[in-house]
Amino acid sequence: MKIFCVGRNYSEHAKELGNAVPENPVIFSKPDTALLKNGEPFYLPDFSNDVHHEVELVIKISKVGKKIQEQFAGNYFNEIGIGIDFTARDLQNSLKTKGLPWELAKGFDGSAPLGEFINVKELDLRKIHFSLKKNGGLVQSGNAEQMIFTFEKIISFVSQYFTLKVGDLIYTGTPAGVGRVEAGDKLEGFIEDKLMLTCEVK
Ligand code: ZN
Secondary structure, three states: OEEEEOOEEHHHHHHHHHOOOOOOHHHHOOOOOEEEOOOOOEEEOOOOOEEEEEEEEEEOOOOOEEEOOOOHHHHHHHEEEEEEEOOEEEHHHHHOOOOOOOOHHHHOOEEEEEEEEEEEHHHHHHOOOOEEEEEEEEEEEEEEEOOOOOOHHHHHHHHOOEEOOOOOOEEEEOOOOEOOOOOOOEEEEEEEEEEEEEEOOO
C-alpha cells in the first residue's frame, strides 16, 4: 500500500510556515514503514531536535482507480480517519533550503500514526471538525471546509500520476497550530468529539 500526503492544504498553516498558497496540491509520500497503528508509541528519531505534530484527516481508498475525474472521485473512498504527519522540521528546513526532496524529514519510521476510521455516511464531508490535544490541551483544530483542495480534487490529482489501490491512504493536510513534541507527550486526535487516535511520544 501507498501513503500520500498533501502539503499546504490549509492557508493558515501555509502562512505560519511562510509558504505561498499553492495552485495545485503539493504531494509527497511516505513508505508503509512510517505507519503506527493501534496506539503504538512514537520514538523520537536521533537525527532531529524539532519533530512537529501535524494532525490530518486521512482518506482510505476503497477502489482501484487511475486518472479519476473529480466528479467521480467520491466513489473511491468510503472511510475517513485521523492521523499525524510527524515532520522533522529542522531537517525539512535544511532540505528545502538546498532544494532537496523532503523524504528524510517526512517518511522516517513511525512518522505516520493512524487512528480509527468512520464511514463517510456518518459525516458531512464538507464540514468535518477535527482536532489534536497534547497532554490534554488543545493544540490544533481544523475543519474540512477550510481545505484549499477538497478530498475529490486531491484524489483526482494524485490519480493522474499514481494508480490508486484499495487500502492506499491519503493524509490531506494540516491546519495551523503545528508544534514540537517531546518525550513524554501524549497526543490525542479527535473527529468532532470522538477520540480516534492516541499516540505517546517516547
Ligand atoms: Zn502534513
